[in-house]
Structures are given as structure tokens and as C-alpha cells.
Amino acid sequence: MKAVVLLSGGLDSYTAAAAVRRDGYELFALTIRYGQVHAREVDAARRVAAALGVRRHVELDVDLATFGGSSLVGDGDIPVARRLDGSEIPSTYVPARNTVFLSLALAWAEVTGAEAIVIGVNALDYSGYPDCRPEYLEAFERVAALATRAGVEGRRLRILAPLLHLTKAQIVALGLELGLDYGLTHSCYKPAPDGRPCGVCDSCRLRAKGFAEAGVDDPLLAAG
């Protein structure tokens, strides 16, 4: 069985990929450089891809910054938006990002004949993003079935999100159980010039919370 996995170089996509590999899938890793990505993140994705022993790792450029619309892609002209619970959607939200990512993974999945696409989204700790919800992933799976030769021919293409219902602590615990080296990953939105995580951005805080609740040290911080 083959799976195309969206690999960012972060902790979540590494863990999701490893979980699917354990289930017997051969991995094809796709890293999308969409205009916000630090070279450091791409380096992390390469390290993680090598550690996972993926069959092939593709890096694809899609300059979503052309459209503007997110603090991650550097455009200040964003309409005020609210979270599902009425609070604000995080400013790091990139419009339609997961849809763009999944569609590109779908293109590659069709070429390779993959049975699955893997995405490391999580509905619990990141509920501010509308495209991390289970019903969103189900809707995309239906698009995949209708869009492709595979679907026409009756072969199902599944969207796998093995972390969807896990807390960050459970994700860290799963990764350690799978023997992953989180020192390879990169999570910080605004790293220092020497690459050390800032420790205060949303991504750093969520990561720290995960390690703390899992009761283990983050090797990225220990490695200093």
C-alpha cells in the first residue's frame, strides 16, 4: 500500500507519517513551500523524510503569498475573522491551506496509485482552523473519489488523519512509542537567528504543553 504524506518538518506530520508507516504503508512525502516557509522548516522536512525512509520526497513551490491574507504569508490586509467558538481565528491561518495541500497530494496520489493521503491535522488543540474538522476531511474525501480515475474505477482513496482526535500530549506519547526523534523537527513560527525556538509563539507554546503533559523533555530544547 502507498500513501502520500504531507510533511512539514513539524512534530505532527512526522508522527502522522510514522503511524501510517507502522500500519504498512510505503510513504511518498510531499513538502509544500507556500511563501511563508523558512529554509529551516524545509531542512527539518528533509531530515524527517530521511528518518522515515520515504520512497520519494518532493518539495513543491506554491506561492500563496501572491494572494495575501495571512500573517504567515506577510499580508496585513486581513478582514477580522472569528473562531468557531466566537473568538478570533488565529492570525497564522492561511486561506484554504489544507485544501490546497490536499489537492496537490491528490494529484501525486493519482500518479503513484496511492491508496491514501496522510495529513497531520488535529481537531482538539487547533480548533480555530475550519479546515481541521472531521466533516471537512470527509468532504474532501468525497471530492477525491469524484475527481479521479481511481474513484471512477471504484478504488477508494482515503484521507488519513491519525492525530485528529489526539491531544498534543497523546501525539508526543505516540511518537515516543514509535521511536521518533523529535530533535529532527521544527515547530517555531519565529526562530532566533541561530535556529533556537522563540518559546512564545502559538506553535512553541502548544509544543511545550504537549511535552509537559506527556511528562518528557523536548529534545529540541535539550539539544541547545
Place this chain on the structure above:
Amino acid sequence: MKAVVLLSGGLDSYTAAAAVRRDGYELFALTIRYGQVHAREVDAARRVAAALGVRRHVELDVDLATFGGSSLVGDGDIPVARRLDGSEIPSTYVPARNTVFLSLALAWAEVTGAEAIVIGVNALDYSGYPDCRPEYLEAFERVAALATRAGVEGRRLRILAPLLHLTKAQIVALGLELGLDYGLTHSCYKPAPDGRPCGVCDSCRLRAKGFAEAGVDDPLLAAG
């Protein structure tokens, strides 16, 4: 009202955009260069965008050739595939192309606050492509509703495909009724070095059939 229109420089997307403009939409044109596109097609898209008076025209590079898988993107290693009716899917089929295109249009639609995305697909004359079917477009519209802030906030984003149920002759007739200059467009997959259409590829033959059945001359051929 605003609409993001996928504009290729061909006859169909020009006509679809013009039909939606007539209905009162302000147009944002998106041309995606996905690895197969001749400079000639991009030139045509620019001419068409100017003729339509779009508010903004964005050209975005997405190198789908990285994945291989279609004669249009130059990879010969394609598994044999069949059309819906049992015959072969055209070799010009690009894996998941419309899904990739719609997802990028969705990203821009979210940033601009557009109420619609316009795509010039046609289910009658191009039934070999699975991602030109009405049920496919409906499934993508559901993804759009679930993926975005607009959907979360209850604003509907529609996928408009005004040519979906028209024959090529009806499309040509509609365009002439709208006063379009089809001499601006480009349809041929394999133009001669001087830019003249080959006259024998699928796209040329379909275009010729449309003009013939509409009972008018193709200005592109008259202009030579």
C-alpha cells in the same frame, strides 16, 4: 459581488468569465502555469483578462510536472486508464487538475471575500474527465463551505460553471452574443512555431466543430 475566475486563455474560460460578468460580478482572474503551459497560452490569458476588464489578474506557478502522469506535463509513465464510458481517458488529462485549480481559486476567494469561483468546465463535449462532472463540482462546493471562514460565518461560496451543460456550438453562440473576440484566445495543444493552431489535436478539432455548428468562422483562423 466578486468572483475569482480560472482563466486559461482558451475559449471556454473566456466565455464563462464573460457570462458571470454579465450577471454583475466583478472579476479576479487566476491563471495557473502548471508545467505544460506554453508562453502563448499565458499571453492569451493576459489579452483575455484585459478584454474582460478584470480587477486583478494573478499568474501562479504550480509545477505539476514534478509528479508526472500526463502527456500534457511530459511524463510517459502513465497507467492505462479508461473513460467513464469504458474508452480511454484522454492522454491530456492532468491528475486532479481541477481540484488543484479550484483550491487555489478558493484561497484567493477567501482573501478577496469573493462570493463565487468560476470555472469553464463542460460536461458534454469533455466527458472523459472525471473532474468535469456536476457531482464533482457540488462536492467541491461542500469542501469550500467547510474549509473557509466564509463558510463558518454562513456566507456561501458558489462554484459557478455556466458552460456545464452547453455544447461547444452553444458556447460559441453565447460568446458571440456577449460580443467576445475569440481571436484573442488560444486553444491548440501543439501550435506551429508561428503560433498557428495545428488543426488536428483534440482541442483544435473540438473548437472547429463548435464554430462549424454555430455557423460562424473562427477569427483565429481567419486572422492568419
